[in-house]
Amino acid sequence: MNEPTSLHPAVEVALDEHPLMSADIERIIKAVDDRFDEQVAFLTQLVRAASLRGDEAGVQKIVSSALEERGYDVRSFAIDPARIGKDPAFSPTGFELKDSTIVVGSKPSPLDRGRSLALNAHVDVVPVGASARWRYEPYSATREGDWLYGRGAGDMKAGLAANLFALDALSAAGFDLKGAVQFQSVIEEETTGNGAAMVLAQGFRADAVLISEPTDEKLVRANTGVMKFAVTVQGVPAHPFEVAIGRSAIDVAIRTIEHLRQLEQEWIAERPIAQPDFAGVDNPIALTIGTISGGEWLASVPSECRFEGRIGFYPGDVAEARAVKFESYLRNAFLSDPQLKGCSEPEIEWVGVKQGGYVLAPGSDAEALLAKAHTLANNSERELQCFVMPCYLDAAVFALHGGMTSLVYGPVAEHIHAVDERVNLPSLLRVTKAIALFAAAWCGVEARAEQVKL
Numbered sequence: 001m002n003e004p005t006s007l008h009p010a011v012e013v014a015l016d017e018h019p020l021m022s023a024d025i026e027r028i029i030k031a032v033d034d035r036f037d038e039q040v041a042f043l044t045q046l047v048r049a050a051s052l053r054g055d056e057a058g059v060q061k062i063v064s065s066a067l068e069e070r071g072y073d074v075r076s077f078a079i080d081p082a083r084i085g086k087d088p089a090f091s092p093t094g095f096e097l098k099d100s101t102i103v104v105g106s107k108p109s110p111l112d113r114g115r116s117l118a119l120n121a122h123v124d125v126v127p128v129g130a131s132a133r134w135r136y137e138p139y140s141a142t143r144e145g146d147w148l149y150g151r152g153a154g155d156m157k158a159g160l161a162a163n164l165f166a167l168d169a170l171s172a173a174g175f176d177l178k179g180a181v182q183f184q185s186v187i188e189e190e191t192t193g194n195g196a197a198m199v200l201a202q203g204f205r206a207d208a209v210l211i212s213e214p215t216d217e218k219l220v221r222a223n224t225g226v227m228k229f230a231v232t233v234q235g236v237p238a239h240p241f242e243v244a245i246g247r248s249a250i251d252v253a254i255r256t257i258e259h260l261r262q263l264e265q266e267w268i269a270e271r272p273i274a275q276p277d278f279a280g281v282d283n284p285i286a287l288t289i290g291t292i293s294g295g296e297w298l299a300s301v302p303s304e305c306r307f308e309g310r311i312g313f314y315p316g317d318v319a320e321a322r323a324v325k326f327e328s329y330l331r332n333a334f335l336s337d338p339q340l341k342g343c344s345e346p347e348i349e350w351v352g353v354k355q356g357g358y359v360l361a362p363g364s365d366a367e368a369l370l371a372k373a374h375t376l377a378n379n380s381e382r383e384l385q386c387f388v389m390p391c392y393l394d395a396a397v398f399a400l401h402g403g404m405t406s407l408v409y410g411p412v413a414e415h416i417h418a419v420d421e422r423v424n425l426p427s428l429l430r431v432t433k434a435i436a437l438f439a440a441a442w443c444g445v446e447a448r449a450e451q452v453k454l
């Protein structure tokens, strides 16, 4: 049964002589409720602004205008390619970004007595795949009942809208934050993580960062490191009438992938020793071959084949060291496997994220306050749960290279990176409330005297 909101207990705020009281909490929750239709309309606008890699300018313009209207100090900047290969926060990349920028809106606190907070989201999305298989056109942002469909709706434009409207609600409820806030809208999360790296390179830091990725309203305890690779193998081209003298590069690629599957098993097997957090995850390494192309003509023995993919590894390991292991494993396979005998060495390129994993150490103030905020946003009926994510998250960049407490927590979404991606709107409402309450508790709030009587 839902308890009346007036029974919300006060939230203890460590740095604050003035804890968040029941009336404050109710006012913040109501301010989120009051703006939720507007929030969904904003999310719809974001989803309709398709933003595949390299094409984020349109959506970033919507975001920067929204921030300017709200009085943020807005900065837009591009990823500096000169940092790739020099700054360890940056990952390799196999492409050039032209008009894509990162947008950061800042609000220094006039009070400047609380902890600072960055709210982060990425706007880049992955391709829609077979659009004919979607229930609705992938960028139509169609609402059906409690769900909003669309590529990027869940991953993670809903989170971006939650960040913005959570801060709006605090202001509308008549509160100033005691600590400074940053609103970060980054690019390149899906490929390299260099958007988040560039935010750090520009000097943006905060006492904590919250990234509202779609996590089913759970907090990420740890993620895996990830490396993205491309492997090119060579065959011996031949006409079918003398097929015996040829060697198919596609067959060589298939055999190479079988070796990588063995490597995956070896890395999975490391889990019981060092990684209790990952005990419940079926496959934390998750070798994925995402693309493959090879051959030149349907009736010729193919001369070349290239495949791209990603592989994970456990937090605590340095990406560069894992990359060396990966490369030497493959080279050894080419030397020792009779089926690959005589083949030239595979060419291995690193073409995207090459980043370690992180663990959010239990017991932080930030986690404790988010847990309270989550429970309050759920009418005191649900406790915050944690889980591990065997994939790349920008939180790794902030945690490993910025030394920041990094929280990843966001709404329920389904079919992200797949067909019929959708986000659950009641969940988005709860998450927006939780983020607003968390920001209030973390930074501390002070009622603006002219608007609010305590």
Ligand SMILES: [Zn+2]
Residues within 6 Å of the ligand: 122, 155, 156, 189, 213, 214
């Ligand atoms: Zn995402």
